[in-house]
Amino acid sequence: MPIFAVFVTLLPFERLPWGDKIWTMNRLRYKDANSYYKERFGSKVYKAAIGLADSCPNRDGKCGTGGCIFCSEGGSGEFTISSGSIKESLDHAISMVSKKAGPDARYIAYFQSFSNTYVDPKRLDDALIEAASDERVVQIAIATRPDCLPQDIMEVLARHASQFPVMVELGLQTANDGTGKFINRCFDTSTFVDAVRRLSAIGCDTCAHVIFGLPGEDINDMMESVRVASICTGVKFTCLYIPKGTAIENIWKRGEVEVLGMEEYFDIVEKALDIVPEDKVIFRVTGDCPKKLLLAPLWTSDKRRVINYINRRFGS
Numbered sequence: 001m002p003i004f005a006v007f008v009t010l011l012p013f014e015r016l017p018w019g020d021k022i023w024t025m026n027r028l029r030y031k032d033a034n035s036y037y038k039e040r041f042g043s044k045v046y047k048a049a050i051g052l053a054d055s056c057p058n059r060d061g062k063c064g065t066g067g068c069i070f071c072s073e074g075g076s077g078e079f080t081i082s083s084g085s086i087k088e089s090l091d092h093a094i095s096m097v098s099k100k101a102g103p104d105a106r107y108i109a110y111f112q113s114f115s116n117t118y119v120d121p122k123r124l125d126d127a128l129i130e131a132a133s134d135e136r137v138v139q140i141a142i143a144t145r146p147d148c149l150p151q152d153i154m155e156v157l158a159r160h161a162s163q164f165p166v167m168v169e170l171g172l173q174t175a176n177d178g179t180g181k182f183i184n185r186c187f188d189t190s191t192f193v194d195a196v197r198r199l200s201a202i203g204c205d206t207c208a209h210v211i212f213g214l215p216g217e218d219i220n221d222m223m224e225s226v227r228v229a230s231i232c233t234g235v236k237f238t239c240l241y242i243p244k245g246t247a248i249e250n251i252w253k254r255g256e257v258e259v260l261g262m263e264e265y266f267d268i269v270e271k272a273l274d275i276v277p278e279d280k281v282i283f284r285v286t287g288d289c290p291k292k293l294l295l296a297p298l299w300t301s302d303k304r305r306v307i308n309y310i311n312r313r314f315g316s
């Protein structure tokens with residue numbers, strides 16, 4: 001093969017005839033989670049969602065009560081398995097995806113629901129030791145709040161991140177502190193920025209969650225959230241959901257908030273993709289609210305249609 005051809009095939013991007021840039025790895029306009037995992041771990045990996053924390057400081061009164069207005073009873077982790085020890089939870093969570101994943105699949109131990117660094121440091125340490133010692137696990141992902149990273153917790157994270165891949169996921173949702181107050185987030189954006197800097201300094205990867213369609217936000221607010229979130233290793237986008245039993249349900253029923261239509265939502269995602277730097281990972285372009293909780297927008301429950309739409313719109 002000529003040297004020029006070798007060079008071309010090694011490029012991560014190519015240009016489509018109409019000018020759009022496309023990742024050669026996934027034929028998408030962005031670097032997705034699968035491409036990142038393949039690059040990092042050499043194969044596709046699957047998430048095994050397990051539990052550690054059972055509350056957060058925004059629910060138990062430490063910094064707020066009632067939680068974020070969109071947060072469900074399960075702490076936004078309805079797919080989380082919490083059955084006995086970490087090993088038992090992992091076995092259970094893995095058994096639920098192993099049929100699709102196959103016997104040799106590798107996994108991310110994903111501490112998903114509530115704020116998983118809002119626990120005793122020793123408990124976190126023990127949980128991380130147990131998860132990392134499981135030979136099926138290639139990375140630990142920890143969902144938490146940016147104001148739940150005191151020094152003793154950072155020391156635990158630093159120790160593990162020096163030996164094993166650790167990703168910390170933070171629910172920024174918006175960079176607009178006014179909206180942050182409205183959704184009862186109970187931390188400000190500067191706390192998020194500081195947390196990402198501290199986590200990066202100790203070798204943790206980071207991921208920020210951003211919600212499009214929050215009440216009162218226009219496109220400029222949303223793009224500013226994308227800019228701020230892009231200081232992380234990667235981002236997860238989702239539209240605003242109305243889950244049953246949450247504070248946002250009442251606001252929605254009073255007609256004070258509208259949800260986004262599918263085209264409208266992906267128009268926003270498209271603008272966001274233009275802003276996120278090329279080296280950042282788009283871990284998710286849309287979220288996943290359990291069907292039994294979802295009141296709106298109902299188009300999000302038709303996963304096959306949404307995936308086809310994403311591939312058509314953002315693929316080659």
Ligand code: SF4
Nearest residue numbers: 056067068071075114
């Ligand atoms: S910080 Fe997370 S767990 Fe706590 S209320 Fe908000 S979304 Fe729910």
